[in-house]
Amino acid sequence: MATTFISSPHSARVNQVDQVMLQVCLALVPGTLVLVWFFGWGVLINMVLATVFAVLAEALALKLRGRAALPAIKDYSAVVTALLFALTIPPTLPWWMTLLGILFAILIVKQLYGGIGYNPFNPAMAGYVFLLISYPVATTSWLPPDVSVLLEARDLTTLSLFDTERLIFTGALPEGLTWDAISAATPLDEMRTLLDQGQRIDEIRAGSPLWGLFGGRGWEWVGVGFLLGGLYLLWQRVISWHIPVAVLGGLLSASTAFWLLDPQLYPFPGFHLFSGGIILGAFFIATDPVSACTTRRGQLIYGAAIGVTVFVIRTWGGYPDAVAFAVLLMNIAVPMIDHYSQPRVFGQRRRARKKA
Amino acid sequence: MSGLRSLLGGGQRKLWRFHGGVHLPDEKTLSNQTPVADAPQPRQLVLPLQQHIGAPARCRVAVGDQVLKGQLIAEPQGYISAPIHASSSGTVVAIESRPIPHPSGLDSVCVVIETDGEDRWGELPPPLAASAAEIDACDVAEVSERIRASGIVGMGGASFPSSVKLNPGQDQPIDTLVINGAECEPYITCDDLLMRERAADILDGVRIMLHLIQAKQALIGIEDNKPEAADALRRALEATELGGRIEGVAIPTLYPSGGEKQLIRILTGREVPSHGIPAQIGVVCQNVGTAAAVADAVLRGQPLIERLVTVTGRGVVEPRNYRVPIGTPAAALIAASGGYSGDLAKLIAGGPMMGFRLETDAVPITKATNCLLALTPAESPDPGAPLPCIRCGRCAEVCPANLLPQQLYWHARAKELDKVQDYNLFDCIDCGCCAHVCPSHIPLVQYYRFAKTESWAREQEKRAADHARERHAAREARLERQERERKAKLRKKKEAVAAGSAAPKAGQADKQAVIEAARRRAAEKKAMVAETQQHDRETAMAGQE
Numbered sequence: 081m082a083t084t085f086i087s088s089p090h091s092a093r094v095n096q097v098d099q100v101m102l103q104v105c106l107a108l109v110p111g112t113l114v115l116v117w118f119f120g121w122g123v124l125i126n127m128v129l130a131t132v133f134a135v136l137a138e139a140l141a142l143k144l145r146g147r148a149a150l151p152a153i154k155d156y157s158a159v160v161t162a163l164l165f166a167l168t169i170p171p172t173l174p175w176w177m178t179l180l181g182i183l184f185a186i187l188i189v190k191q192l193y194g195g196i197g198y199n200p201f202n203p204a205m206a207g208y209v210f211l212l213i214s215y216p217v218a219t220t221s222w223l224p225p226d227v228s229v230l231l232e233a234r235d236l237t238t239l240s241l242f243d244t245e246r247l248i249f250t251g252a253l254p255e256g257l258t259w260d261a262i263s264a265a266t267p268l269d270e271m272r273t274l275l276d277q278g279q280r281i282d283e284i285r286a287g288s289p290l291w292g293l294f295g296g297r298g299w300e301w302v303g304v305g306f307l308l309g310g311l312y313l314l315w316q317r318v319i320s321w322h323i324p325v326a327v328l329g330g331l332l333s334a335s336t337a338f339w340l341l342d343p344q345l346y347p348f349p350g351f352h353l354f355s356g357g358i359i360l361g362a363f364f365i366a367t368d369p370v371s372a373c374t375t376r377r378g379q380l381i382y383g384a385a386i387g388v389t390v391f392v393i394r395t396w397g398g399y400p401d402a403v404a405f406a407v408l409l410m411n412i413a414v415p416m417i418d419h420y421s422q423p424r425v426f427g428q429r430r431r432a433r434k435k436a
Numbered sequence: 437m438s439g440l441r442s443l444l445g446g447g448q449r450k451l452w453r454f455h456g457g458v459h460l461p462d463e464k465t466l467s468n469q470t471p472v473a474d475a476p477q478p479r480q481l482v483l484p485l486q487q488h489i490g491a492p493a494r495c496r497v498a499v500g501d502q503v504l505k506g507q508l509i510a511e512p513q514g515y516i517s518a519p520i521h522a523s524s525s526g527t528v529v530a531i532e533s534r535p536i537p538h539p540s541g542l543d544s545v546c547v548v549i550e551t552d553g554e555d556r557w558g559e560l561p562p563p564l565a566a567s568a569a570e571i572d573a574c575d576v577a578e579v580s581e582r583i584r585a586s587g588i589v590g591m592g593g594a595s596f597p598s599s600v601k602l603n604p605g606q607d608q609p610i611d612t613l614v615i616n617g618a619e620c621e622p623y624i625t626c627d628d629l630l631m632r633e634r635a636a637d638i639l640d641g642v643r644i645m646l647h648l649i650q651a652k653q654a655l656i657g658i659e660d661n662k663p664e665a666a667d668a669l670r671r672a673l674e675a676t677e678l679g680g681r682i683e684g685v686a687i688p689t690l691y692p693s694g695g696e697k698q699l700i701r702i703l704t705g706r707e708v709p710s711h712g713i714p715a716q717i718g719v720v721c722q723n724v725g726t727a728a729a730v731a732d733a734v735l736r737g738q739p740l741i742e743r744l745v746t747v748t749g750r751g752v753v754e755p756r757n758y759r760v761p762i763g764t765p766a767a768a769l770i771a772a773s774g775g776y777s778g779d780l781a782k783l784i785a786g787g788p789m790m791g792f793r794l795e796t797d798a799v800p801i802t803k804a805t806n807c808l809l810a811l812t813p814a815e816s817p818d819p820g821a822p823l824p825c826i827r828c829g830r831c832a833e834v835c836p837a838n839l840l841p842q843q844l845y846w847h848a849r850a851k852e853l854d855k856v857q858d859y860n861l862f863d864c865i866d867c868g869c870c871a872h873v874c875p876s877h878i879p880l881v882q883y884y885r886f887a888k889t890e891s892w893a894r895e896q897e898k899r900a901a902d903h904a905r906e907r908h909a910a911r912e913a914r915l916e917r918q919e920r921e922r923k924a925k926l927r928k929k930k931e932a933v934a935a936g937s938a939a940p941k942a943g944q945a946d947k948q949a950v951i952e953a954a955r956r957r958a959a960e961k962k963a964m965v966a967e968t969q970q971h972d973r974e975t976a977m978a979g980q981e
Binding site: 093425 | 454455460622697701707708709710711712782784786788789790791792793809811815816817819821823824825826827828829830832833836837838839840842843859860863866868871872873874875876877879881882885
């Protein structure tokens with residue numbers, strides 16, 4: 081299409097896609113810093129690796145599709161996908177798994193469907209789920225929060241930047257360290273496993289360094305960090321409140337209902353909110369405009385359904401956390417929700433309802 | 437409608453909101469700091485025969501004719517049409533196609549008048565009333581006819597014949613006249629200046645229109661970025677005894693609050709039905725410029741031959757407003773404003789949000805031209821190649837019609853014309869808010885205009901096809917009936933022959949019956965022929981006895 085067009089409006093445009101994406105990157109900063117603080121250099125290394133892989137994959141795909149690569153790379157959407165992906169994987173994941181996940185996300189989920197704007201599924205989550213299903217052990221082996229402090233307390237060498245790099249690229253641990261010593265389940269994983277073994281929540285919470293005030297130790301602060309970033313996005317009007325509020329609301333109402341039923345069997349709602357990836361998911365992942373609902377009412381339905389699905393999978397499903405699955409499942413429902421949730425048009429009496 | 441008036445907020449009128457809208461830099465001070473100037477008398481006037489919505493006017497002058505200022509040069513054709521008057525005295529030198537300000541960029545037939553510089557008035561019809569206060573004594577039909585004969589059309593840009601709008605019919609009682617002084621488009625200030633300088637005339641026009649539609653109140657909506665205009669109207673209103681019936685209302689500055697449907701919503705809380713007109717909800721909406729023109733026509737006998745035009749934008753040296761004879765070339769106004777400042781991106785007729793680009797400034801000012809906007813590249817930067825839609829929904833957030841522009845775009849792009857109509861394409865008012873905020877810089881309005889035009893074309897084709905199909909079906913039915921009748925006739929004949937051969941031994945009476953049957957057959961045959969001919973749209977006279 082010609083770059084000049086004659087149709088109105090003739091005013092200067094006030095928004096730009098790359099600005100939107102950069103603001104998302106900026107909003108990730110506080111949560112990322114907290115993650116690095118508690119889980120070490122691996123988080124940053126993963127982010128850099130994923131970004132490099134994603135940009136290269138995007139350029140390759142566009143070249144194969146015969147499109148100009150530069151404009152698409154300059155919209156920073158591949159970078160956002162890479163960062164979100166990197167924030168969901170364990171900090172010591174081998175580099176080639178990161179590469180596989182990113183290739184799946186960018187090449188298959190995004191570019192095979194036509195690139196930015198055309199992908200029905202969230203690429204970062206699809207990439208993560210691809211890894212989770214293919215390599216279930218590696219993708220759920222997290223470090224314990226505050227790994228360096230913990231190791232020092234046990235009189236072990238800390239996991240330095242160099243050590244982490246070596247671990248990611250060669251899989252070799254520093255001398256004197258074993259996987260058992262440094263890896264730990266995530267709080268959600270731990271809670272789920274012990275509940276399945278018939279323990280009560282009071283027993284579970286007693287005597288483990290994994291628990292914080294009410295969520296997972298460290299994870300609570302990660303949640304706060306991403307919450308800050310999410311509030312920044314709301315303030316900057318990069319996202320609207322509908323999806324995050326609906327996601328958190330859906331999860332909170334479902335978890336509260338069951339917690340009231342039996343607080344020893346079902347964890348405190350705050351635990352659900354501040355363990356795992358739900359806050360990152362609510363503000364940064366479910367709000368991906370391309371794969372989310374586009375009507376306001378639809379966004380409420382979409383978000384609430386994600387929240388409830390997360391609770392259902394966490395409580396009765398086969399995986400400890402469920403943000404990625406919930407988002408992907410609801411991505412499928414988006415066209416239908418959009419169709420039935422159109423707003424009432426000015427001058428029309430009822431909401432537009434049409435036969436499918 | 438007492439519920440409309442809120443007693444809270446210091447007696448302030450309750451206002452309503454419409455969905456969406458955008459705040460824009462208003463750029464009004466570029467052109468509203470100096471009073472209105474008279475445009476220089478042009479050497480040539482170019483008067484298009486189509487300056488209004490409806491049928492073009494029919495030319496009543498010939499090349500070589502002398503015309504006087506205010507003289508009728510083209511008369512309306514049909515109900516929705518408007519006459520054209522000479523805006524100065526001179527000689528008709530050509531009646532030919534010329535470039536006109538129209539989004540299509542196509543030429544149209546114009547009457548070209550070489551002015552004689554004397555600006556002599558022709559004979560004008562007498563005023564219908566000495567002042568607006570006496571208008572109630574005038575016959576409504578007479579006033580309406582005067583407005584029609586004066587060629588008054590909507591001055592806000594739509595240029596719909598005003599007499600038609602002011603005659604909603606008996607079955608649609610009107611209670612509120614909404615006067616549009618919102619002027620929500622950036623840059624344009626001609627209504628602002630008109631309200632400042634001719635507030636009393638506007639009120640006269642409002643009073644006349646109230647008499648015409650028998651409404652009990654008039655609300656003049658003015659965006660609150662025009663305090664001088666609102667003050668001027670308030671002072672003029674205080675000088676009359678109309679305070680209880682006419683009210684000036686300051687409304688928040690938010691584009692597009694000057695859209696007819698939006699302004700009615702803001703002031704009355706009522707929504708013009710989708711695909712409907714304001715009269716259906718008891719409202720008629722007119723522009724302040726139209727009100728002043730009505731006063732000129734009814735109280736002074738002057739037809740619509742001049743209007744205020746804003747010449748603005750940083751692309752001209754001295755932006756300001758002019759009182760312009762209709763038909764003045766745009767180039768003459770640009771020249772009066774000191775010419776282009778050198779850095780011109782585009783010249784636009786109308787505002788930056790809804791105006792259209794002019795390929796040349798050799799077009800005349802028409803009744804609908806409220807603004808000539810010369811934008812520099814800094815004011816109207818090239819938005820660059822559009823990126824794919826990311827469905828962020830900002831367009832839906834600002835859409836004043838509460839549509840889903842992202843879905844409309846998706847289907848318009850795929851040329852799915854049924855789908856775009858499912859998404860209420862025809863409720864789109866082309867305001868441009870969606871394209872203004874789109875982070876992918878997609879020319880959304882262009883897609884919607886394309887889809888609308890395609891839909892209209894398809895609708896027309898469909899109608900033509902339906903008509904052809906109906907005609908074909910009717911013809912088939914006729915041929916089939918004729919065939920049936922022919923067979924029935926044949927059968928009767930056979931029966932009659934059989935009856936005749938079966939009665940040879942019968943006497944005189946039987947013979948008589950046979951003759952009778954033959955006669956009847958002959959009569960039937962004649963009637964049949966007559967009927968057939970009738971169906972063939974030929975005269976049936978030959979078949980009668």
